[in-house]
Amino acid sequence: MKRLLIMFFSFFKIGSFTFGGGYAMIPLIEAEVVSKKKWLSKEDFLDIVVISQTFPGALVVNCSLFIGYRIGGPLGAIIGLLGVVLPSFFIILCIAVFFMKFRQYYYVNLIFKGISAAVPVLVLIAVVSLSKSLKKNYANFIVILLSIVSILFFKVHPVIVILLSGLYGVIFLGKKVK
Known part of the structure; x- marks a missing residue:
């Protein structure tokens, strides 16, 4: 159970601080589950990403399900999914409630422009990282x-x-x- 909680918080952390969708999250997930925690080999991770891309739905959601299942079976899949989805859910809920009140502010617009400029770089990092094991x-x-x-x-x-x-x-x- 401790491993599943660690996995939940790992996915929660990634989901909380990564903007730009699934491809931007791939290098962070790889660093966490392959390099840092060593739950999967690089080849197994690449296989999971490829399989996740072929299924309908968001890439990172599918990845979290497969990785969670690999680590902890059906309960692991649910915990992995919740870990990666809950931050986005809460962030979107907060944005929906408060964003329109602050959108007209100059610095808020600059923050979003800065974040959007970093997203293509994160996607490029994912491509480079995945291509290394090909x-x-x-x-x-x-x-x-x-x-x-x-x-x-x-x-x-x-x-x-x-x-x-x-x-x-x-x-x-x-x-x-x-």
């Missing part, structure tokens, strides 16, 4: 390149790219895994 080979490079080109230039929906990448893995990489 095998460096031509097949992965081609999948990455085709995914980027499809999404940016041909406006293919990311879900289609994920499904096609998964299909590629089953057809072409399934024979190599034993």
Whole structure:
């Protein structure tokens, strides 16, 4: 039970101080569960992130469910979920109640502009961190390149790219895994 409480407060801390959504939280979650607490290996964490992206819903919610389940079973999944969701719930509730009263203030606007400028950097850190555990080979490079080109230039929906990448893995990489 102590481990589950530690996990709850770890996710609660991450959920409380990370702006920008799931991708901005990924490096912080990785640092906590892989590097600091050593609950998961880097490879297991990457697998959880990939699986979480393929399920409907918010990435960080799915990650917290899978990580929590891995650490503490069904109760761990619920505790992980609550840990990451409750801070956002309380913050949004406070913003909804008080934000409109303070939105016109100059410094409040500057704070939000500063936060929004940091979010793309956090997403970039997540990409760099996740790419470190990816095998460096031509097949992965081609999948990455085709995914980027499809999404940016041909406006293919990311879900289609994920499904096609998964299909590629089953057809072409399934024979190599034993």
